[in-house]
Amino acid sequence: MSRTRAALLGCGRYPYAVSREDSSHHMRSAKDFFAPLAVGAPTPVTEVPARPSRMIHFFDPSNPKMAAKVPDMVGVSDVLLGNLEDAVVADKKEAAREGLVTIAKETDFGEHTQLWTRINSLDSPWVLDDLTRLVTEVGDTLDVIMVPKVQGPEDIHYIDRILAQLEAKGGVQRPILVHAILETARGMANVEEIAGASPRMQGISLGPADLAADRRMKTTRVGGGHPGYLVRQDPAKGADGAPDYQGERPVFQQDLWHYTIARMVDACAMHGIFPFYGPFGDIKDTVACEDQFRNAFLLGCVGAWSLHPVQIEIAKKVFSPSAEDVAHARRVKEAMPDGRGAVMIDGKMEDDASWKQCMVVLELAERLSANDPELAKMYEEA
Numbered sequence: 001m002s003r004t005r006a007a008l009l010g011c012g013r014y015p016y017a018v019s020r021e022d023s024s025h026h027m028r029s030a031k032d033f034f035a036p037l038a039v040g041a042p043t044p045v046t047e048v049p050a051r052p053s054r055m056i057h058f059f060d061p062s063n064p065k066m067a068a069k070v071p072d073m074v075g076v077s078d079v080l081l082g083n084l085e086d087a088v089v090a091d092k093k094e095a096a097r098e099g100l101v102t103i104a105k106e107t108d109f110g111e112h113t114q115l116w117t118r119i120n121s122l123d124s125p126w127v128l129d130d131l132t133r134l135v136t137e138v139g140d141t142l143d144v145i146m147v148p149k150v151q152g153p154e155d156i157h158y159i160d161r162i163l164a165q166l167e168a169k170g171g172v173q174r175p176i177l178v179h180a181i182l183e184t185a186r187g188m189a190n191v192e193e194i195a196g197a198s199p200r201m202q203g204i205s206l207g208p209a210d211l212a213a214d215r216r217m218k219t220t221r222v223g224g225g226h227p228g229y230l231v232r233q234d235p236a237k238g239a240d241g242a243p244d245y246q247g248e249r250p251v252f253q254q255d256l257w258h259y260t261i262a263r264m265v266d267a268c269a270m271h272g273i274f275p276f277y278g279p280f281g282d283i284k285d286t287v288a289c290e291d292q293f294r295n296a297f298l299l300g301c302v303g304a305w306s307l308h309p310v311q312i313e314i315a316k317k318v319f320s321p322s323a324e325d326v327a328h329a330r331r332v333k334e335a336m337p338d339g340r341g342a343v344m345i346d347g348k349m350e351d352d353a354s355w356k357q358c359m360v361v362l363e364l365a366e367r368l369s370a371n372d373p374e375l376a377k378m379y380e381e382a
């Protein structure tokens, strides 16, 4: 039974299948929000660190070939994520968990690459061991725990408390952050509450494959567009002045994910956390992958998942502002140092609001180039 259905029937095996009103009773007061949830746990962060996270590169720690590549990917990928959930088959779950513990212990991730994990879903038989083993063994190396199929703030509250308990038990020095995947209709409906459910919330990713299934969309893909989701140009008029329905009519493929990404971006921005596009499953279609990533970037996302090494470079390119945009932003800043008033640049009006957009671009460029000398050089020459 789904949680939504369990909640509707007021029964079921999910003790946290509560209504939104009920869930608000579990909210901490503003004063307590930044207090540790267990004695001995580290103090929660008041601001999510804005570390470069253009790509979250997935690897299966139970796959020896992939695991062997991890040390060489440090410094190449902003985030390396040891995946324990979907794509890891049931009889490899323990090997994946133990593989990740070994990788976390034996790899020096340096200053610029974060180590994340995606744990199994909260209704699975593996999740408790995932959390217990990883947090107590390698909690100080793990930056972020990605939680799949988050349905509402109650899921984050559960993770929040248990992480605090395990951090205290394992003597973890800094709080592990939490990233939710938006992949159910109920999660989508609760996205604003999920984003603000805990000071641990680092960000949210779109999980288009599970979300499509849960919404009963009629697609069979992992992210990206669909040729059937389109608009068609109106028919031209025929010789008799009536619409010519038989004539050529261009079609324009539409973005299946526009609404979802835009809503996720708003929820994240409202709560000071980071939005991400998720996976693009057609590994060979690097062009459409770049398009999907760029749509997400333009709408406000800071990164996307990379499932194959080839997607790391795509994400790096897309989620770093272009030299052209950085150069333009600098011109606007030079023309309006304090961001007030209105000026004309290349025939276009720039004012406080476009100045603020330029500041977003410049801040991102600065942050990224601090870790990336090649990018720094490109921006310097822009």
Ligand SMILES: CC(C)(COP(=O)(O)OP(=O)(O)OC[C@H]1O[C@@H](n2cnc3c(N)ncnc32)[C@H](O)[C@@H]1OP(=O)(O)O)[C@@H](O)C(=O)NCCC(=O)NCCSC(=O)C[C@H](O)C(=O)O
Pocket: 057, 058, 059, 060, 065, 066, 069, 083, 086, 087, 183, 206, 207, 208, 209, 210, 211, 222, 223, 278, 279, 283, 306, 307, 308, 309
């Ligand atoms: C997609 C893959 C199964 C493709 O693997 P493969 O057929 O082996 O690709 P290649 O032959 O091109 O691989 C070349 C070499 O690169 C290594 N490789 C491949 N992928 C990775 C990787 N992710 N990290 C590190 N190294 C990788 C291969 O081992 C080859 O090595 P070698 O033989 O030594 O040259 C595979 O890429 C893959 O499994 N990727 C990860 C898939 C995954 O994590 N899926 C889950 C995330 S998506 C999801 O869960 C959906 C989401 O939740 C939602 O609901 O939307």
Ligand SMILES: [Mg+2]
Pocket: 086, 148, 183, 207, 209, 210
């Ligand atoms: Mg999924």
